[in-house]
Amino acid sequence: MDAVGSIKKLNNQNYSTWATYMESYLQGQGMxxxxxxxxxxxxxxxxNAIEKWKMRAGKAMFAIKVTMED
Structure with a gap:
């Protein structure tokens, strides 16, 4: 999750750039x-499959949430 910290936070002016970086990050993490x-x-x-899915979904949600401005 270190790379997620280098993504500039989403604001009302940078959706296109943020979405490109976020998609690449999530693809690289298999999410x-x-x-x-x-x-x-x-x-x-x-x-077991449900728990694995929930873990991956939680990681994806975390990555998205921490790259958004308050």
Whole structure:
């Protein structure tokens, strides 16, 4: 998560740049599929898969939240 700290925080003037960096970061961390692709919903397979999904989703949410201005 160190690289996420180098992303300039989202404000009302830099969405396009922020979105590009955030997408690249999430792709590099294997979390992009959680945002708008195949894994947007919690799996119903088994408890282990659910816990792994929740962990990845939590990391993605954290990365997004800490790169937004208050």
């Amino acid at each position: 992009w599929s959680l945002i708008g692709e195949s894994e947007t919903q919690e799996p119903v397979v088994d408890n």
